Amino acid sequence: MTLWRLSNLLELDLSSNFLRGSVPLDVGNLKVLISMDLSNNRNLPSTINGDLNSLIYLSFAENSLQGQIPDSFGHLTSLEFLDLSRNRLSGVIPKSMEALSHLKYLNFSFNRLECEIPTEGPFQNLSAESFGSNEALCGSPRLQVTPCKAGSDHRLNRAWVLMLKCILPAIISAMLLVTLIIILVRYRNSKRKVPIRETSLPLATWRRISYYELRVATDGFNESCLTGTGTFGSVYKGTLSDSATVAVKVFDLRINRAFRSLDSECEVMRSVRHRNLVKVISTCSKEIFKALVLEFMPNGSLEK
Structure with missing residues (x-):
């Protein structure tokens, strides 16, 4: 695509275009790009080329993104503004993002992130607004999230949650199957016991x-x-x-x-x-x- 050959491009705004698919690896050719806005599209992935060392502004807000935040975001060392709000991102916030020393604005709100919020680097100065509506996050009280439990307890709780997610559906399915078999057996037995004939004569x-x-x-x-x-x-x-x-x-x-x-x-x-x-x-x-x-x-x- 010709767009990715514009090596001197400074700003790229493709927001609100109902775009789908993946961001091409050729985006790495935009060596001097400082601003990229891909917000308000559809299902754009959150993967980003780590070669965009000049990138200062990046927005993937409101894209129905799913999955985990990739570690490659921690390689965008010049980043000052990052908005991943209002998606369906899950999993943990990468520790690699603690290296984004220039980051001044971060918005992870309205996702499904979990576990502890990183504490080093730019995370020391972020406010509660950066993490709102992520019910499973834990961290410092100043971020208005649930305090994290001891590491062993937290891992144990996660193990229980994962086990329940895997085992509970199987148990429910088995119970439904057994119930259905019991109902069928009783129905067949009742028909054998009391044959109801409305007419024995022509x-x-x-x-x-x-x-x-x-x-x-x-x-x-x-x-x-x-x-x-x-x-x-x-x-x-x-x-x-x-x-x-x-x-x-x-x-x-x-x-x-x-x-x-x-x-x-x-x-x-x-x-x-x-x-x-x-x-x-x-x-x-x-x-x-x-x-x-x-x-x-x-x-x-x-x-x-």
Whole structure:
């Protein structure tokens, strides 16, 4: 690029241009460059050529930079102004920057930097504004950051944090997987235990009768309508809304065999035709209520 061949260029301002990509190594050709402003762009990397020994002003502010501040910044020995604010920089501030003896303005605010702020060189004269909104930084109380703990404790805490970052997601994933397996197993077992059949007879031969209609027909399953009891439940006489008189056989669901009895009777009634068999009019099968609705036979028994 022709721009990087301008060896006598003193100032370079490419701010607010939505630039992307990396700063070419050819920037090192600008030997006398004293000011470079690349702020307000997009994703420009924070790496800078250490040959820019004349550089006094450098701004990478508001560039969505990620990663750590490179040690090469410590080689810009003429630097007086450095702005890396409002990025996503993480990690520690390089100790090499203590060599920037001419540095008068430094802005690392609104990043994700951590650990101890260097204490030598220009850092002795910097204020709290240089490091604001970096919650994990520690250092001198005058910088309004958390005081640093003893070196061993600090390293131990960092080790715990790193371990939690690695292990905690794996533990959570394993727990979610186990929970999902338990739910699937319980669901499959529940389907095996209580097979809910809404129809054991062909729909074409079946009249739809609701639980509410059966309750009305038997006056709330009143004892006055009770005609008999058997091994698996009770039989009530009822009158449907069309004035048809029926026998309602209500199964006792506390008896496990009652489920099989309902299925068995439906299978038999569906496959067998005989003039002495009671005609099945309908079934009502819910999770908490199961009944057969049959043709009423005066003086007969549904248990025979």
